[in-house]
Amino acid sequence: MKLIIATIKPFKLEEVREALTEIGVRGMMVTEIKGFGSQSGHTEIYRGAEYAVNFVPKVKLEIVVGADLAEQVVETIVSTAKTGKIGDGKIFVLDVAQAVRVRTGETDADAI
């Protein structure tokens, strides 16, 4: 099993979710985050005082799938979330040691 962590631009969330559902992804976790990479922040002025906005809002997806589906998930996210401008995000793939379905107690492949 693989855990795919992906950061994407917030407005791309619906598109990515729809595309992933179509290839067979049955669940995901979504968190609203702030972050920066090479897309650094900018300065703003509030009531005459300047301040740096270093973090940019992003959405983080965490998806656990079988190893066979993982590569397809990565490709799908890349193709739907890409805008071509900096700040499109990053994807990391990790190995998962164990998975459990809380309701039934099923494990591993039966749990995802």
Added chain:
Amino acid sequence: MKLSKTLLPLTLIALPGMGLAQDAVVPAAVPTDVVFILNSLLFLVGGFLVFWMAAGFAMLEAGLVRSKNVTMQLIKNVSLFSLAAIMYYLIGYNLMYPLGDWGIEGWFSGLFGSVAVLEAVGIDASGADDYGYASTGSDFFFQLMFVATTASIVSGTVAERIKLWPFLAFVVVLTAFIYPLQASWSWGGGYLSEKGFSDFAGSTIVHSVGGWAALTGAIILGPRLGKYKDGRVIPVPGSNLALATLGTFILWLGWFGFNGASQLAMGSIGDVADISRIFANTNAAAAGGSIVALVLTQLLYKKPDLTMVLNGALAGLVSITAEPLAPTLGAATLIGAVGGVIVVFAVPFLDKIKIDDVVGAIPVHLMAGIWGTLAVPLTNSDASFANQIVGILLVGVFTVVASTVVWYVIKAVMGLRVDEETEINGLDMAELGMEAYPEFSKG
């Protein structure tokens, strides 16, 4: 403002009574039931419009503080209003209006005379306290809203680091003594009114008093943690600009009552026409102030600043409050516009001298209030710059001294400021155990 009670008999003698004289002074209406009713109605309607300004202040302040401090700001606003009502009833009303019966002539009405007493239930004309004026209840109700407004002004400046009960203790003294005492010198018929000081609806008497109290409080309290660091000013963006804007529009609406009902009479064509002018001028001044702030922030910062536009509108309203009747619409717009200019430059200036005013109440109420008072002679020839300055200084010195003493006494007795950990975690959780936006909190 109850000057009309002494002036009225004189005008009755002087005029034929049907408003035919082409005086600059509005011929007073002959006292009749209808005049009494209309005057009282003006106070009642004006009174609940000014009451609505309490909601305006609450929303404006709630929107300009951080989420973790919103509940505290709201509880301060509800409580200060209620305390103002009670203290004005117990002490303030009679302290402010000695009705010619002074302890120290022109200066001090006397202490703890009696609580405010309204007319009996179900009176007829003979039962009215002042048949030529309005019902005491309507007068009390209307005036009460003004003292509450004064107290609200302080609440915004000292936000995000003042403790609740010490703040309310200050409100008690402000509404029972400080405000009514200085108001008795002008609207109560005392020294300043004799001198010819002119402040129609309270640029000095209400707004600068609130502003001075806020200024002294901000200095004694100190700035918020982390606000001024290494010579830089750290902005603290507000949590909800939609609420702040709503609050500003609510204040703008309430101001029609604040200025309009300060005509103190609605029983004649002249009075109603005057009130119409006042409404229109009040609106014009707000418009002038907001547009100037919009343009100036665009020019200065390359992007307009909504919070400054809101402050600009309010500064325009404060500026016209001293004389909303005499100016033409154009003059009123310009008077308000100057208020907008003041705000745009005063807000960063206060930060530069490290006075932390969370909502801009000092520029809006104190500075624009002084400007509005000074501007009166520009359109009203009955006023003079000299007399205006006397009034501004007298009220200013008194309020600063009195407020300073009270802040320090409260500080010594119960402390003013929350501790550092509370300020960092937010007043809502630490002081009140209640979040404003629990669904959206991080914990």
